[in-house]
Amino acid sequence: MAALSVSGVTRRGLMWIVLGAPRREFWSQFRKEKKPVVAETVEEVKEEPVLVCPPLPRRTYIPPEDLQRRVESCVKEIFGSSVPSNWQDVSLEDGHLKFGLLVRLADDLGHAVPNSRLHQMCRVRDVLDFYNVPIHDRSKFDELIASNLPPNLKITWGYWAVQKRKC
Amino acid sequence: MLQLVRAGARAWLRPTGCRGLNALAEEAVPQAAKPESVASAGPQVPVLRRCELPVPAPRRPVQAWVESLRGYEQERVGLAELHPEVFSTAPRLDILHQVAIWQKNFKRISYAKTKTRAEVQGGGRKPWPQKGSGRSRHGSIRSPIWRGGGIAHGPRGPTSYYYMLPMKVRVQGLKVALTVKLAQDDLHVVDSLELPTSDPQYLTELARYRRWGDSVLLVDLAHEDMSQNVVAATSGLKTFNLIPAVGLNAYSMLKHQTLVLTLQTVAFLEEKLLWHDSRYTPLYPFRLPYRDFP
Numbered sequence: 001m002a003a004l005s006v007s008g009v010t011r012r013g014l015m016w017i018v019l020g021a022p023r024r025e026f027w028s029q030f031r032k033e034k035k036p037v038v039a040e041t042v043e044e045v046k047e048e049p050v051l052v053c054p055p056l057p058r059r060t061y062i063p064p065e066d067l068q069r070r071v072e073s074c075v076k077e078i079f080g081s082s083v084p085s086n087w088q089d090v091s092l093e094d095g096h097l098k099f100g101l102l103v104r105l106a107d108d109l110g111h112a113v114p115n116s117r118l119h120q121m122c123r124v125r126d127v128l129d130f131y132n133v134p135i136h137d138r139s140k141f142d143e144l145i146a147s148n149l150p151p152n153l154k155i156t157w158g159y160w161a162v163q164k165r166k167c
Numbered sequence: 168m169l170q171l172v173r174a175g176a177r178a179w180l181r182p183t184g185c186r187g188l189n190a191l192a193e194e195a196v197p198q199a200a201k202p203e204s205v206a207s208a209g210p211q212v213p214v215l216r217r218c219e220l221p222v223p224a225p226r227r228p229v230q231a232w233v234e235s236l237r238g239y240e241q242e243r244v245g246l247a248e249l250h251p252e253v254f255s256t257a258p259r260l261d262i263l264h265q266v267a268i269w270q271k272n273f274k275r276i277s278y279a280k281t282k283t284r285a286e287v288q289g290g291g292r293k294p295w296p297q298k299g300s301g302r303s304r305h306g307s308i309r310s311p312i313w314r315g316g317g318i319a320h321g322p323r324g325p326t327s328y329y330y331m332l333p334m335k336v337r338v339q340g341l342k343v344a345l346t347v348k349l350a351q352d353d354l355h356v357v358d359s360l361e362l363p364t365s366d367p368q369y370l371t372e373l374a375r376y377r378r379w380g381d382s383v384l385l386v387d388l389a390h391e392d393m394s395q396n397v398v399a400a401t402s403g404l405k406t407f408n409l410i411p412a413v414g415l416n417a418y419s420m421l422k423h424q425t426l427v428l429t430l431q432t433v434a435f436l437e438e439k440l441l442w443h444d445s446r447y448t449p450l451y452p453f454r455l456p457y458r459d460f461p
Binding site (some may be wrong): 010039051053054057059095096098099100102103106112115116118119 | 191213215217227228229230232238239242243245246247255259349350351352354355356363364369372373375376378
């Protein structure tokens with residue numbers, strides 16, 4: 001009984017092998033055709049230009065000495081030659097002109113007007129006042145340490161970290 | 168692909184040259200002055216957006232830069248005007264707090280339950296006679312002063328903390344949240360959420376370059392408009408979340424450090440939120456069909 005069943009299994013196995021081999025050869029052709037196609041597309045994707053992040057822009061801004069001259073020249077470029085002598089009172093109502101001027105100044109000086117203050121820029125004078133304010137990247141503590149402190153006031157940075165390590 | 172086809176079709180229907188002039192002329196007329204995508208235009212032509220809904224006279228619209236996510240340095244692609252009643256309303260922090268706490272609590276069902284002296288197994292019999300044993304008098308072994316006894320004033324069954332704030336309060340909460348985000352420079356308007364790659368690292372590097380913060384909430388108009396790249400990029404990130412415009416809520420806006428809206432989302436929000444200022448009180452609930460519901 002056992003011998004018969006073993007022979008039956010082996011016969012069936014042989015049958016499977018006999019039937020499977022030509023099928024595998026039949027399908028292997030398609031498999032071979034597919035593989036090179038997939039590899040090509042993968043390579044194409046990798047060949048796209050890799051986007052590299054440019055270095056972070058500095059947040060510190062110090063107004064240059066010739067700020068007024070620069071702003072005036074930008075105004076003349078954007079508004080054309082029809083700029084009155086009081087160029088600081090020119091209104092920025094028009095979207096195109098406002099956008100052009102603010103983008104030109106931002107690219108020139110490396111410092112842009114933030115969203116919260118865009119609606120306050122109604123005239124060129126407002127833009128000038130904005131760009132006259134320097135921006136520092138220091139924290140409040142660094143500013144305090146750098147400023148003139150009375151002799152009985154000491155600022156220790158990292159005090160609590162030291163205490164925690166002691167405990 | 169579909170968005171490019173649609174953008175191309177729209178660019179054909181309206182000439183790109185006089186887009187800015189059209190926008191200026193149609194200030195009073197509430198037409199859909201949607202600016203086209205900058206796919207065909209060069210870097211010179213700005214994307215300007217005007218408020219479609221009328222702005223009341225003494226107030227003037229607030230503005231925001233229109234940015235692009237296609238490149239690291241495309242930070243000023245256009246200028247968008249935002250309605251002051253939505254993006255520059257009174258900073259009612261109390262309403263914002265109410266709405267945020269409501270969002271946290273109205274879904275809460277606490278399942279805590281303790282057994283009272285009646286429910287604890289046993290304790291029906293007087294443990295010892297009232298007088299004579301020398302011990303203090305007791306009526307059951309499961310009274311609250313006994314060890315193993317019931318709890319006198321404990322949580323009783325599933326309790327629901329459901330309550331609804333009036334619809335106008337919730338709407339005002341959304342407006343205040345948007346106002347606060349803009350006033351604190353945490354709001355960014357983008358022409359569309361299209362990325363050059365579906366790599367999540369590109370998005371993180373972009374946020375780091377533009378100093379957006381640790382968590383960013385990206386809002387598109389609907390699921391159909393979201394491009395594959397941004398969906399794949401945000402699904403790989405924990406702190407960058409993408410939601411449709413109908414999913415915008417005050418709690419999420421407070422939870423994420425930065426909010427990024429598309430121009431279509433801004434138009435959608437303005438239309439939906441401003442309608443409540445001048446609507447009639449409902450005669451039947453709004454969830455039932457109305458003919459002129461926005």
